[in-house]
Amino acid sequence: MNLKGKNVLVTGIASNRSISYAISKILHENDANVIISYQNDRLKDRVIKLKNELGICSDAYPCDLSQDSEILTLKNNVIKDHGNLDGIIHSAAFAPKELLSGKYIDNITRDGFTMAHDISSYSLTALAKAFKDNLNRSSSIITLSYIGAERVVQNYNIMGLAKASLECSVKYLADSLGEQEIRVNAISAGPIKTLAAAGISGFNKILDIYKEKSPLKKNITTDDVANVAYFLISDLSSSVTGQTIYVDNGFNVVGY
Ligand SMILES: NC(=O)c1ccc[n+]([C@@H]2O[C@H](COP(=O)([O-])OP(=O)(O)OC[C@H]3O[C@@H](n4cnc5c(N)ncnc54)[C@H](O)[C@@H]3O)[C@@H](O)[C@H]2O)c1
Numbered sequence: 001m002n003l004k005g006k007n008v009l010v011t012g013i014a015s016n017r018s019i020s021y022a023i024s025k026i027l028h029e030n031d032a033n034v035i036i037s038y039q040n041d042r043l044k045d046r047v048i049k050l051k052n053e054l055g056i057c058s059d060a061y062p063c064d065l066s067q068d069s070e071i072l073t074l075k076n077n078v079i080k081d082h083g084n085l086d087g088i089i090h091s092a093a094f095a096p097k098e099l100l101s102g103k104y105i106d107n108i109t110r111d112g113f114t115m116a117h118d119i120s121s122y123s124l125t126a127l128a129k130a131f132k133d134n135l136n137r138s139s140s141i142i143t144l145s146y147i148g149a150e151r152v153v154q155n156y157n158i159m160g161l162a163k164a165s166l167e168c169s170v171k172y173l174a175d176s177l178g179e180q181e182i183r184v185n186a187i188s189a190g191p192i193k194t195l196a197a198a199g200i201s202g203f204n205k206i207l208d209i210y211k212e213k214s215p216l217k218k219n220i221t222t223d224d225v226a227n228v229a230y231f232l233i234s235d236l237s238s239s240v241t242g243q244t245i246y247v248d249n250g251f252n253v254v255g256y
């Protein structure tokens with residue numbers, strides 16, 4: 001389905017392996033106006049290069065999603081340059097690396113707990129809240145989650161709690177925004193080797209387990225996730241909201 005006329009804000013590009021890079025690519029290829037936002041100056045040159053590689057001509061906008069003032073500036077600049085939005089891709093997460101190994105209880109701290117929830121969960125609500133009056137009817141908001149929200153995954157630790165909070169906020173946001181015909185969904189992706197994933201201790205082992213145990217006996221790619229994001233941004237998903245949709249080759253249904 002062609003996405004011409006849809007303005008979609010995409011957060012979370014850090015490299016060409018980022019899930020949001022593949023999402024930007026498929027949305028742009030299907031004629032959406034993709035508006036890129038990046039975390040900070042450290043990423044600026046890299047993100048502009050990636051954006052140009054994709055053929056996206058419009059400016060890229062900085063925004064540290066842990067700062068309300070930066071979210072407000074992002075909103076003002078994006079709306080001034082592009083008008084109201086039809087979609088938002090929230091594809092950002094962070095927890096201090098030392099919390100992503102060993103037993104949860106041994107390494108958790110109050111600061112780490114707060115930071116992981118702030119950046120990985122609240123930032124979705126903060127974006128939705130900031131843009132809610134500038135989202136057209138039939139808009140779609142998408143975030144990225146992981147099965148560690150529901151089950152214990154070794155070393156995922158605090159990120160599991162933050163993703164559980166994120167998935168629950170998807171439901172409350174779907175309810176809050178439903179009357180405006182705005183949909184909110186999460187994609188729970190299988191493991192993919194990206195920069196964020198590299199921070200999780202023993203990540204290669206997780207990839208091997210998915211390949212062995214998932215019904216489809218393979219690992220997923222960022223393109224697999226992007227295809228579902230494309231569906232969720234398109235009007236084909238006009239009755240889907242408040243969901244966490246697994247893109248994991250079926251891994252989540254397997255018991256032992
Ligand atoms: N890679 C996986 O295996 C996997 C699986 C399931 C879900 N996810 C989720 O997908 C999303 C994207 O991750 P990815 O795997 O593409 O890795 P990535 O490292 O390419 O992307 C993570 C992005 O988060 C951004 N970010 C972190 N803190 C931020 C802040 N304060 N403000 C703005 N941006 C910030 C980073 O700049 C980076 O672009 C994350 O939510 C991640 O938890 C990843």
